[in-house]
Structures are given as structure tokens and as C-alpha cells.
Amino acid sequence: MKTMEHTNALAEARALEVPSRELSLRRDPSVSKFWNDNRKLLETAWVQWEQENKGNLLLPDESLLAPKLRKVINDAWENPEKETAVADLWEEIIPGVYETQFFDLERLADFRKYLEDAVNSGIPKRAPYGIQLNRYGMMLDPRSEGHFAAPSFQAFYNAIMDRYMRPISRLLLGTYGYDNQTFGFSIQYNPDKDKDLHAHTDASSATLNINTNLPDEKFTGSVVDFYDKASGKTVQTKFQPGKAIIHRGNVPHATHPIESGQRSNLVVWLYGDRMQIPRGSTSSYGNIGSNTIKDVALENVTARQRWSLPDGPKDTVAPF
Structure with missing residues (x-):
């Protein structure tokens, strides 16, 4: 009976x-109703999709990540005093x-093949509002309507957020206490649809932006500007395959x-309960004496605290 229900x-x-995309971009109430009314159905459908394809479907896990990063992360979880090796990997x-x-x-x-399989699953997925319904435009977090709810992906997503992003952002960006909540989406830029993203800041304590282009997938343009408030200068960078950029949400940035x-x-x-973010720009590593520190309490965060999981539950509010 259970198999029949899933089928x-x-x-x-x-x-x-x-x-339609038009209704979605207008934030028509019928769109939210559609996703909420069908939430359980869609979640069950993703479970069945995995079951039906388990023989030839990748189950994503940490083995997909860079070996050097995996090693220093695992070492730091075993002994937080080794966290400097994590910081040293980030330029x-x-x-x-x-x-x-x-x-x-x-x-x-x-x-990428796994994402392609998900796109071709035939299961409805909601793209980020304001972003065209392109091939990889999906909401990733359970707080979002129409999210990518495949159990194996959710386990992988939680590992990235809990084991990697949160302690790294605490270490480099000083986000401890403002990182209980998670949010995510995928996007694809191309000349025919989503070409650019104007200058903005994020409503996050920390943003992790991971490029999933393959080495032979070349593109031109799409340079990212980051504005350094202290110097008043803008620095340009270009995403490389498999590389990630982590930054404070309040750093202005734009995509050409x-x-x-x-x-x-x-x-x-990552951000705190009730969408809270740190008041100032702080770092737990390196320049503790920096005059950019606004929240003195963050200076007293220990390595053990950085390499820990939040106690509180996740809320259900989505930024967009």
C-alpha cells in the first residue's frame, strides 16, 4: 500500500x-497556495523519485567536496584547536x-549530472522569485515553498550548512550567534535569460556562493564586483569551477x-533567529585587534563554540 501511495x-x-512565471513574479496569492497545498505531495514524490532511480542515481555526500577542505574540516570537528588550518585554505x-x-x-x-536528473524528474520546483525559470533555478531549503526535497540532497545540504559553512563563517566572518537559520537556492546566468545582478547586499550574516561549472564549461563576462567599504575600492573576481566565495551579507556586490x-x-x-544579522563587521580569526569589530562579545567566542551546532530549532520564514 505504501509503495502504491508513493507511486x-x-x-x-x-x-x-x-x-505561470508571470503569476510568480507578481507574488500572486494563488502561487503560494499552490505550493503550500501540494507540499506533502511533492515531498513524497521526491522520496519516490529517489526510490525509483536508486540503481543509477548519485546519492550526494561529502565525498563530492575538495579533499583538502574535507580533511581540515574533519580535523577541526575532532579538535577545534586545529581550525587555523581551515582558515589557511581561504584566500x-x-x-x-x-x-x-x-x-x-x-x-x-x-x-551536475545529479542536478540534471533532478531537473528532468518532472516534479515541480520553485525557482527564486525574480529569477527566470532556468535549468538550475531551485529553492534548496525546506523553509522555501516548492523546495528540492529529495532526502539525499537534503542530507547533503545540511552537511554543507552545519559541518562546513557555519563554522567557517564563524571563523572568518565572526557570525557566531547570528547563524542558526539556513536558506539556499540555485541559479544559472546565461546571455538569453538571467544576464546579471545589480549591486546589492544580502539579508544574511554570511553568504556562500559556490560555482558548479565544469572545467570545460567556459563563459565570458559575469565578473563579480565586491566593494571594500574601508578602502572605497571595488575588487573584481571571476568564479572558477568548483570554487566558492564566502562573504558577509553586508558587503555590497554585483554581477556583470x-x-x-x-x-x-x-x-x-546563514542568519540569526528573526532574520538577525551582526551589527558590525567582525572576524574570529586573524585581525582580532581590527577596529572594524563592533560586537565585543564575539571576541570571547571559543574554538569549541565555533565548532558546535545551534541548540534552537529552525524557523519557517523564508527571505524570498
């Missing part, structure tokens, strides 16, 4: 009539913006128009 759920999900672009190799280049094609090819990214946020 029906997958078929029913594929048969749903999804609200500073400007204060509050860092870059490192996040995915293993030899496994990136496996992950993409001219050819396409750029695929996963974008994930």
Missing part, C-alpha cells in the same frame, strides 16, 4: 499544473570576502552581464 504521489506531482579577496576550492573537480560532473556560455551556482545563506 501515485510521483505521478500526481508530475501532472500538476504549475503557476582573502577583500576584508570579509574569501575564496577556496570547494568541490572536487574530479567529482563535479557527478554532482554574462556575454557567452553559462554560469551555474549554488547560493546559501
Whole structure:
């Protein structure tokens, strides 16, 4: 009986009539109602999708990530005093913006194939509002309507947020106490649809932006500007395959128009309860004496605290 229910759920999900992009961009109430009314159906459909394809479907896990990053992360969870090795892997672009190799280049094609399989599943998924319904435009977090609810992906997503992003952002960006909540989405830039993103800041304590382009997927344009408030200078950087940039949400940034090819990214946020973010720009590592520190309490955060999980529950509010 249970298998029959799951089979029906997958078929029913594929048969749903999804609200138009126009209705979605207008925030029409019928759109939210559609996703909420069908939430359980869609979640069950994702379970069945995994069951039906378990013989040839990748189950994403930490083995997809760069070996050096995995090692220092595992070492720091075992002994937080080794966290300096984690910080040393990240190259500073400007204060509050860092870059490192996040995915293993030899496994990136496996992950992209998995995303392709999800796109072709026929199960409705909601793209981020304001972003065209392109091939990889999906909401990733359970707080979002129409999110990518495949159990194996959710386990992988939680590992990235809990084991990687949160302690790293605490270490580099001083976000401890403002990082209980998670949010994420995927996006693809291409010349025909989503070309650019104007200057903005994020409603996050920390943003992790991971490029999932394969090494042979070239693109031109789509350079990212980061504005250094202290110096008044703008620094440009270009995403490389499998690399991630982590930055404070309050760092202004913009994406130049993409001219050819396409750029695929996963974008994930951390922020505090009730959407709280730190008052100032602080770092737990390196420049503790910096005059950018506004919240003195963060100076007293221990390594053990940085490498710990939040006690409180996740809320259900989505930024967009």
C-alpha cells in the first residue's frame, strides 16, 4: 500500500499544473497556495523519485567536496584547536570576502549530472522569485515553498550548512550567534535569460556562493564586483569551477552581464533567529585587534563554540 501511495504521489506531482512565471513574479496569492497545498505531495514524490532511480542515481555526500577542505574540516570537528588550518585554505579577496576550492573537480560532473536528473524528474520546483525559470533555478531549503526535497540532497545540504559553512563563517566572518537559520537556492546566468545582478547586499550574516561549472564549461563576462567599504575600492573576481566565495551579507556586490556560455551556482545563506544579522563587521580569526569589530562579545567566542551546532530549532520564514 505504501509503495502504491508513493507511486501515485510521483505521478500526481508530475501532472500538476504549475503557476505561470508571470503569476510568480507578481507574488500572486494563488502561487503560494499552490505550493503550500501540494507540499506533502511533492515531498513524497521526491522520496519516490529517489526510490525509483536508486540503481543509477548519485546519492550526494561529502565525498563530492575538495579533499583538502574535507580533511581540515574533519580535523577541526575532532579538535577545534586545529581550525587555523581551515582558515589557511581561504584566500582573502577583500576584508570579509574569501575564496577556496570547494568541490572536487574530479567529482563535479557527478554532482551536475545529479542536478540534471533532478531537473528532468518532472516534479515541480520553485525557482527564486525574480529569477527566470532556468535549468538550475531551485529553492534548496525546506523553509522555501516548492523546495528540492529529495532526502539525499537534503542530507547533503545540511552537511554543507552545519559541518562546513557555519563554522567557517564563524571563523572568518565572526557570525557566531547570528547563524542558526539556513536558506539556499540555485541559479544559472546565461546571455538569453538571467544576464546579471545589480549591486546589492544580502539579508544574511554570511553568504556562500559556490560555482558548479565544469572545467570545460567556459563563459565570458559575469565578473563579480565586491566593494571594500574601508578602502572605497571595488575588487573584481571571476568564479572558477568548483570554487566558492564566502562573504558577509553586508558587503555590497554585483554581477556583470554574462556575454557567452553559462554560469551555474549554488547560493546559501546563514542568519540569526528573526532574520538577525551582526551589527558590525567582525572576524574570529586573524585581525582580532581590527577596529572594524563592533560586537565585543564575539571576541570571547571559543574554538569549541565555533565548532558546535545551534541548540534552537529552525524557523519557517523564508527571505524570498
